[in-house]
Amino acid sequence: MAEPILALEGVCKAYGALAVSDDLSMAVARGTIHALIGPNGAGKTTLVGQIAGQIAPDAGTVWFDGRDITRVPVHARSHLGLARTFQITSVLPGFTVLENVAVAAQAHAGHSFRFLRPVAGERALNDRAMQALETVGLTARAPMPAGALSHGEKRQLEIAIALATGPKLLLLDEPMAGTGREETERLVATLQALRGSVTILLVEHDMQAVFALADRISVLDYGRVIAEGTPDAIRGNPEVRAAYLGEEDAA
Amino acid sequence: MIRAVPSRSPIPLMLLIAFLAVPAIAGASDTSFLIVMATRVMIFAIAALSLDLILGYGAMVSFGHAVFIGIGAYAVGIGAAHEIYDGLITFPIAILAAGLFALITGAICLRTRGVYFIMITLAFGQMAYFTASSLSAYGGDDGLTMWGRSEFFGVAVLNDPTVFYVVVLGCLVACWGFARALVSSRFGRVIRGVRENRVRMQAVGYDPYRYQLVAYGIAGMMAGLSGALLANHAEFVSPAYMSWQRSGELIIMVVLGGMGSLHGAVLGAVAYLVTEEVLSHYTEHWRVIFGPMLILIVIYARGGLSRLLDRTGSGADG
Numbered sequence: 001m002a003e004p005i006l007a008l009e010g011v012c013k014a015y016g017a018l019a020v021s022d023d024l025s026m027a028v029a030r031g032t033i034h035a036l037i038g039p040n041g042a043g044k045t046t047l048v049g050q051i052a053g054q055i056a057p058d059a060g061t062v063w064f065d066g067r068d069i070t071r072v073p074v075h076a077r078s079h080l081g082l083a084r085t086f087q088i089t090s091v092l093p094g095f096t097v098l099e100n101v102a103v104a105a106q107a108h109a110g111h112s113f114r115f116l117r118p119v120a121g122e123r124a125l126n127d128r129a130m131q132a133l134e135t136v137g138l139t140a141r142a143p144m145p146a147g148a149l150s151h152g153e154k155r156q157l158e159i160a161i162a163l164a165t166g167p168k169l170l171l172l173d174e175p176m177a178g179t180g181r182e183e184t185e186r187l188v189a190t191l192q193a194l195r196g197s198v199t200i201l202l203v204e205h206d207m208q209a210v211f212a213l214a215d216r217i218s219v220l221d222y223g224r225v226i227a228e229g230t231p232d233a234i235r236g237n238p239e240v241r242a243a244y245l246g247e248e249d250a251a
Numbered sequence: 252m253i254r255a256v257p258s259r260s261p262i263p264l265m266l267l268i269a270f271l272a273v274p275a276i277a278g279a280s281d282t283s284f285l286i287v288m289a290t291r292v293m294i295f296a297i298a299a300l301s302l303d304l305i306l307g308y309g310a311m312v313s314f315g316h317a318v319f320i321g322i323g324a325y326a327v328g329i330g331a332a333h334e335i336y337d338g339l340i341t342f343p344i345a346i347l348a349a350g351l352f353a354l355i356t357g358a359i360c361l362r363t364r365g366v367y368f369i370m371i372t373l374a375f376g377q378m379a380y381f382t383a384s385s386l387s388a389y390g391g392d393d394g395l396t397m398w399g400r401s402e403f404f405g406v407a408v409l410n411d412p413t414v415f416y417v418v419v420l421g422c423l424v425a426c427w428g429f430a431r432a433l434v435s436s437r438f439g440r441v442i443r444g445v446r447e448n449r450v451r452m453q454a455v456g457y458d459p460y461r462y463q464l465v466a467y468g469i470a471g472m473m474a475g476l477s478g479a480l481l482a483n484h485a486e487f488v489s490p491a492y493m494s495w496q497r498s499g500e501l502i503i504m505v506v507l508g509g510m511g512s513l514h515g516a517v518l519g520a521v522a523y524l525v526t527e528e529v530l531s532h533y534t535e536h537w538r539v540i541f542g543p544m545l546i547l548i549v550i551y552a553r554g555g556l557s558r559l560l561d562r563t564g565s566g567a568d569g
Contacts (some may be wrong), residue, residue: 052454079456162455
């Protein structure tokens with residue numbers, strides 16, 4: 001009966017003759033960690049773009065928290081409670097780690113047409129930022145320029161930035177991409193700790209991480225959801241094995 | 252404490268001391284040339300400062316920034332043509348007119364980015380230039396001579412070169428202080444964030460367009476003030492004030508001094524205009540010498556003269 005936090009309804013997106021999202025429907029229940037997997041070229045990135053608002057669907061509806069957000073611009077989605085991380089790390093390299101997170105908090109704490117007071121001294125923003133950094137274990141890095149962080153730390157920072165916006169849904173676009181084993185374990189632990197406090201839609205290649213974290217998994221192939229269920233059900237699904245896991249085993 | 256703007260550069264103080272020393276030196280040497288020249292330098296420093304706000308901090312490469320100077324200058328000039336010399340009327344009009352023009356054109360320009368933004372600001376600049384050229388009632392191509400400087404409370408205070416100098420210095424310090432506060436404020440942080448990564452800023456909930464437009468308007472107003480001062484300085488207004496070459500010179504000043512530091516723009520204005528003055532004594536083709544100098548600075552001193560000075564001052568890292 002609970003209304004899903006995010007629902008896609010018949011979403012279509014084609015680039016020329018190539019249907020990247022093909023009448024795609026899925027829903028993410030509140031409070032869960034929902035994983036979205038699929039082989040390369042399945043349409044994951046395009047789907048993320050349509051949920052985040054960078055890409056407009058050709059047809060279909062995106063519902064978020066009971067509202068039709070299909071035509072809502074990116075920045076406004078953030079204010080509705082949708083936060084995302086990027087597959088290719090996207091931070092403000094010249095800002096400090098703290099300021100990267102504080103600027104995200106700032107967008108959600110009063111307006112920013114304030115011209116004279118130094119923002120670096122705003123306690124409320126810095127406190128909120130430090131809280132988010134603590135969640136991802138980056139407090140020691142707060143005064144460093146974000147550009148100087150290691151790749152794994154930047155991935156953590158992305159999550160802290162997203163958390164600082166106070167989201168209802170965290171859309172994570174391959175957070176483990178390019179990270180080492182140890183860094184992956186750290187990220188998994190971080191997300192594990194977030195369980196329940198925020199709904200997470202995890203788009204990820206790392207199968208181990210997905211099966212460790214997900215309550216539900218949707219499998220995408222050729223722009224449609226070909227299977228959805230618990231990790232156990234997905235693991236046993238022959239269609240999924242053929243489309244994806246087989247490829248993974250072979251690799 | 253984490254600073255939004257890291258540099259604690261000694262340059263602003265050095266510049267201030269130098270500017271304060273000018274009237275004393277000029278008084279001792281008994282020549283008005285120095286003070287007149289320094290006044291002109293500071294007027295352009297205000298314009299360069301305003302360009303640095305949007306170019307250095309906002310990555311908005313405006314190639315039509317001189318237009319705002321021109322509008323400010325024409326507001327004062329046209330006022331003078333109608334016997335309105337009261338600076339309390341013409342200066343606010345100059346500032347507001349330039350700001351309004353910035354908001355209107357910016358609303359269109361800022362829908363584009365990169366090379367397109369440069370082109371469209373240039374196009375608006377040329378439109379304004381030719382509009383000014385066709386104002387036959389106000390001198391057209393030949394420009395407009397003013398028969399006196401602006402008055403404040405009925406007194407033509409700007410007629411005294413030293414008083415005029417102090418007023419311009421006061422304007423420069425005020426603009427610098429305001430710009431400094433601005434870039435460290437909430438608003439400034441958003442502007443700098445958009446420069447760093449526009450997509451990221453949208454993702455955390457900012458609509459970059461609104462912030463950039465306001466910054467563009469503020470920069471326009473500041474340049475409008477410098478235009479009003481320039482008209483008084485030259486007692487003359489002409490379309491050349493808003494030519495694209497002038498806009499290019501402003502960009503050179505900002506790049507030469509160092510983008511995104513504010514005092515760099517002031518330093519750049521000083522360096523550019525003094526070099527022009529000195530070199531043009533020797534040859535009218537002074538740009539042949541200046542060009543290579545600029546290239547060397549851009550290649551070997553990333554961050555311009557201000558970085559160069561800061562580095563030599565503090566020994567190592569800049």
